Amino acid sequence: MIREEEAFERRKARKGKRRRESGCPKKTVWPVWTATILLATALAGCGAARPSKYYQLTLPGDQAAAQGADPVPATLLLGPLSASHLYREDRIVYSSPGEQMGMYEYQRWAEPPTEMIQEVLLRELQTSSHYKAVYVERSNAGGDFLIRGRLYDFKEISGTAMLAKVTFELEMRDLKSGSTVWTHYYTHDEPVSGRDVSAVVAALNRNVQAALKEMLASLNQYFAGHPFK
Structure with a gap:
């Protein structure tokens, strides 16, 4: 068992x-x-990251322009340009029909547009040899006149015909009296000869160069009619 x-x-x-x-x-x-x-x-x-492309505006050469009449005996100070946050970043801005705006992710400026335009304007004024001295505004810089401005548009306009729009305004203040003695407003839509971003950049560059030449002519005309001593 x-x-x-x-x-x-x-x-x-x-x-x-x-x-x-x-x-x-x-x-x-x-x-x-x-x-x-x-x-x-x-x-x-997980493909490789797409590389960014950077662009910049054309700066005038270091060689000063041929000097004719004696330069205006005034020291100019160039202040910063104010603008929307879109133009204080380095991405290229575009707008579509209507009121839509956007920014390219991989197409960028070498510097924010406000800083690039200020640098081109500074070099244009310095190489013109039309003024005693031109400096960037600093806390320790002394001068007779202060130039400041605002950038309103610096963008691609998409559509049937692509355009490069630049709009800005400059003003000059007499530092002794504190009054604004000169202003200049510029706006222009430059045709874009192409459908890619590099063509837009070239059109914006042409637009800025034309704007600054117009501005310099207007500023010279002011001092011609208001001699500074």
Whole structure:
């Protein structure tokens, strides 16, 4: 009887062991080649980052213009240009028909437009040799007149005919009297000869150069009619 009970218990134990083994989940072992394929697929989905392109405006040469009459004996200080935050960043701005505006992600200026235009204007004034001295406005800089301005538009206008729009206003204040003695407003839509961003940049550059030449002529005309001594 005992032997029969022992044999029964052994059979019961073997059945329980088989049930426990069949109930345990088996660990999946992936072949090496399968893991390699999964890794390659993941890497293929992560392409290299798209490079950004940077552009800048044309600066006048360092050579001073041929001097004719004696320069105006005035020291000019050039202050910063104020603008919307769009033009205080380095991304190129575009506008669509209506009132929508946007910024290119990978097409950028070397510097924010406000800083680039200020630099071009500074160099134009300095190389003109028309004034005693021209400096950037600083806390320790002394001068007779202060020129400041605001940039309203510096963007691509998309449409049937693409345009490069530049709008800004400058004013000059007499630092002795504190009064504004000269202002100049400029706006122009320059045609874009192409459909890519580089063509837009070229048109904006032409527009800025024309604007600054017009501004310098207006400023020279002011001093011609209001001699400074």
